[in-house]
Amino acid sequence: MKIGLIYFSPTGNTAKIAEIVKNKLVELHNEVEEFNITNYSERQKKIDLGQFEAIIFGFPIYYWRAPRVIRDWLLTLKGEGKKSSVFFTYGGVNVGLAHHNIKNILTNQNFILISTAEFVGKHTYNLAGWKLNESRPNQEDFEIAKDYTVKTYKRFTDEDTGIVDFEPSHITEEAVDRIEIMLKKEIPIPFREEECSMCQTCEESCPVNAMDADNGKPNRSTCIRCLRCVVNCPDGVLKIENMLVQYQLIKKATKFTDEILNSRKSKILL
Ligand SMILES: Cc1cc2nc3c(=O)[nH]c(=O)nc-3n(C[C@H](O)[C@H](O)[C@H](O)COP(=O)(O)O)c2cc1C
Ligand code: SF4
Ligand code: SF4
Known part of the structure; x- marks a missing residue:
């Protein structure tokens, strides 16, 4: 099967998982073409999706969803009924509406979403003094990424005919829009x-x-x-600048302890 693997990874966590996914797909005798769309110029090029039988996307989570720049870019794609899967990486704080939101976007673009996953990675703002999941993704995450790839491939080939079907979320897009605007202001x-x-x-x-x-x-x-x-x-x-004040604010608002934030498990959602 010819599979397109498209990912956005400013600081490398998502790229690490993409590498594991690619290697596993190749081991399963697939032909994989990779598109790293992180740089602005790469997202200006048109990707010919017609040549692929299925697409896997990989994105970080920014403010509880895929980054806005990616949500906008996805609106330029035409799924034409193609099967797709999305994996996220996140810093251990919150995945929020990411899975629901991406399902809505891809379904509207005429993709069929057959699986999603979330992988824990070092938080970007460790560069500003946070200490979240500093050694993630680790070997355990990579094993889950291999399992995710095998399960996703089974859905691509119809050995497993399921698609993702999430329960409705109690969080609304409008609430997440407000959170995004509020948090963005706090980040230098x-x-x-x-x-x-x-x-x-x-x-x-x-x-x-x-x-x-x-x-x-x-x-x-x-x-x-x-x-x-x-x-x-x-x-x-x-x-x-150091962002420890913002870290304390997030901990207070979410009531998550350092222990909770640093012991998240990566997950496959089928
Ligand atoms: C602007 C911004 C917003 C973020 N929002 C979240 C979030 O809502 N929840 C979370 O757990 N991590 C959040 N993170 C952390 C990233 O999701 C995480 O570090 C991710 O793995 C980075 O991926 P990359 O290394 O591929 O760029 C955020 C990071 C940035 C830069
Ligand atoms: S932090 Fe700002 S300036 Fe630096 S790479 Fe990201 S978007 Fe560009
Ligand atoms: S700050 Fe200077 S050295 Fe660093 S990446 Fe930019 S141009 Fe290069």
Whole structure:
């Protein structure tokens, strides 16, 4: 079977799971074509979905759903009745409406969603002082990713004819929109701490074209706070302010303890 594997991964967790999924699919004798759509320029290219029998998507969770930039990009795709699956990575705080929301989007785009999964990964804001799931995804997560791939493949081939059918969520899209607006305001943008070698990597790899390498500053309104530039800077001069206050606020609002936040299990939803 020819399968398209499309993923967005500013800081690498989702890419790690995508690698495991790809290797397992190849082991199952499939032909897999990978599309890493993290960089802005990659999302401007049209992907010919017609050549694939099924598609697997991989996205991080931003504010309880797939990132807005990805939700918008998905609206440019035509599923034409193709089977699809989505896996998420998240930092252990909350997956919120991610599974329901992606099912609605893909169904509206005429895909058939046959499975989803969520994998725990180090939280992006560990770069701002948080200490969430620092060594995830780990071997246990990778084993769950292999199992997810096998179960998904069985649904692609009709050996298992199920599709995902979630119970309605008590959380509404409007409530999550409000949470997204509220949380976004609390997150600082990266800054350049000192002079650098001007390699331009931060500008070229920014997923939303928000970074200006010449002055080392992102555009405040378009920057999605993904911290790809911080991770990718070869000189290590891009930084983000400490966000421990925000961490305490999230803990207070959710009533989650450090122990709960650091002991999440990755899950397959079939
Ligand atoms: C803007 C933003 C919002 C995030 N929102 C959530 C969230 O709602 N719940 C959560 O558990 N983790 C959240 N995270 C953490 C990421 O989902 C997690 O670190 C993910 O694995 C990053 O994927 P990547 O390494 O492929 O970029 C957020 C990260 C960012 C940058
Ligand atoms: S990636 Fe780092 S070194 Fe390269 S231009 Fe940006 S700030 Fe400078
Ligand atoms: S400038 Fe903003 S959006 Fe661009 S890579 Fe850096 S944090 Fe991400």
